[in-house]
Amino acid sequence: xxxxxxxxxxxxxxxxxxxxxxxxxxxxxxxxxxxxxxxxxxxxxxxxxxxxxxxxxxxxxxxxxxxxxxxxxxxxxxxxxxxxxxxxxxxxxxxxxxxxxxxxxxxxxxxxx
Amino acid sequence: xxxxxxxxxxxxxxxxxxxxxxxxxxxxxxxxxxxxxxxxxxxxxxxxxxxxxxxxxxxxxxxxxxxxxxxxxxxxxxxxxxxxxxxxxxxxxxxxxxxxxxxxxxxxxxxxxx
Numbered sequence: 001x002x003x004x005x006x007x008x009x010x011x012x013x014x015x016x017x018x019x020x021x022x023x024x025x026x027x028x029x030x031x032x033x034x035x036x037x038x039x040x041x042x043x044x045x046x047x048x049x050x051x052x053x054x055x056x057x058x059x060x061x062x063x064x065x066x067x068x069x070x071x072x073x074x075x076x077x078x079x080x081x082x083x084x085x086x087x088x089x090x091x092x093x094x095x096x097x098x099x100x101x102x103x104x105x106x107x108x109x110x111x112x113x
Numbered sequence: 114x115x116x117x118x119x120x121x122x123x124x125x126x127x128x129x130x131x132x133x134x135x136x137x138x139x140x141x142x143x144x145x146x147x148x149x150x151x152x153x154x155x156x157x158x159x160x161x162x163x164x165x166x167x168x169x170x171x172x173x174x175x176x177x178x179x180x181x182x183x184x185x186x187x188x189x190x191x192x193x194x195x196x197x198x199x200x201x202x203x204x205x206x207x208x209x210x211x212x213x214x215x216x217x218x219x220x221x222x223x224x225x226x227x
Contacts, residue, residue: 031213043203043217056214100145100213106156
């Protein structure tokens with residue numbers, strides 16, 4: 001069964017450092033998403049990406065965040081200068097055309113110290 | 114504003130008992146509706162979904178959910194809970210025009226007593 005894969009599974013970084021979270025969506029999917037879940041809280045939408053551009057972003061997704069699809073398979077989330085409050089689980093998801101079921105990766109747990 | 118409400122933060126049931134987790138959503142048009150389950154430290158697993166048609170949908174692990182348009186609800190049910198069902202359950206909604214983005218409820222944490 002096709003799946004979304006995320007790397008790394010855990011990342012610890014110092015405050016102020018840049019991090020890049022990586023995702024490989026399902027190969028024939030066209031819509032890509034990042035979500036965030038702070039420990040003990042609900043899952044929050046960050047950004048959606050389609051046709052090589054951001055289609056929608058939330059208030060959380062400020063100038064510190066960026067997304068990129070550098071090649072035909074990877075989808076990345078970059079946080080330029082991490083803050084303590086960026087510590088969370090980050091989930092990547094993808095959907096195909098005509099099907100709104102999102103397939104989620106297992107997440108990357110980011111800890112900012 | 115588009116929102117999803119799960120009124121129960123924690124629910125405890127005995128193993129073998131029936132379960133119903135509530136979910137309500139705002140907005141007028143019929144959205145796409147989902148239930149996800151998350152075990153501690155794990156990712157999100159889709160239990161079931163509703164797009165259209167029969168308002169009672171069956172999912173994995175013996176779960177079902179019923180869409181009630183008049184109540185803007187999509188409650189999750191299971192007739193007999195197993196200890197392994199202990200987890201966090203999230204209701205999620207795709208509202209029309211939302212580029213398929215999911216709006217999640219706050220979650221319901223289910224504990225199962227032996």
